[in-house]
Amino acid sequence: MGVAGTGKTTVGRLLAEALGLPYAEGDAFHPAANVAKMSAGTPLDDADRWPWLDAIGEWMRNRAAPHGGVVAASCLKRSYRDRLRSAAPDAVFVHLTGDRPLVEKRMADRRGHFMPPSLLASQFAVLEPLGADERGIAVDVSGTPEEITERALAALRPPRHQS
Template identity: 65%
Template sequence: MRGGTTAPERSAAPDRRPPLVVVMGVSGSGKTTVGERVAERLGVPYADADSFHPPANIRKMSAGTPLDDEDRRPWLDAIASWLAEQAPHGGVVSCSALRRSYRDRLRAGGAPLFFLHLDGSEELIARRMAARTGHFMPRTLLRSQFETLEPLEADEHGAAVSVEGAPEEVAERALEALAR
């Protein structure tokens, strides 16, 4: 861990690797904002899963059509590959990962992942989406995201963190959850 770690603590856990974190949640929950802050604090690379979408997926979502599992398969595989490449030095990726099967596909890369679920009410997230500009995901798809969302199960390594408050507060809660 960074900051405040003594030499004896480091030598006691020489095989401890920086974490691979998937910041997950519905569109508008703050995945990019929180993910960037968490990666910066951990001193690891960050990637936004939106950048892994093929152009056809972006066109489909921009037109207000939800993606289906066939659309998501190559996208999830590309993210899983990026995570596997980051395994030696850690990394953070923001990715909706709404269904257990999607998270399983991300885990298929073999590296242990920590899922950080940014959790909030549909009303709060809809207000935030209404205030943002320049994103291809229309607010009209938010309902379908909540309908698709499968919260983390007890056997999944991760934690849910409330999106209430300023991004810095949410990122701090996320780091605290990661440390537990």
């Protein structure tokens, strides 16, 4: 999870590969109307997002079970994460975090994505970081995708007990 430009797709694929789990790109679940709206520079509202989140939740419930899976999706609000948790109660969120200048630069450098950099401000405005009672971790996105993935894997691994 995270705002656009944090590397959700790249890191998500790397995490799925490292964990031996199926991967799904959250953007692929958007209906055409959502993509057209964002391409035109208009932020989605909650009514636009509910069917999208339900489609992701269905994938999480059916295709990723019983071993899990990795989905790259913004999930900026707690209510969105709650919606996904209603479909997949054991979901663990990896919040990719970064300062705005870094994320803006990454968005400016990428090509062929429907999400324009002009919508980044709206994403930061609605972002609700993980609550203390939510299962998940925050991972800084500075560095290479491989370094980010390693930090995420390290944080996801259960601590080893010394005997």
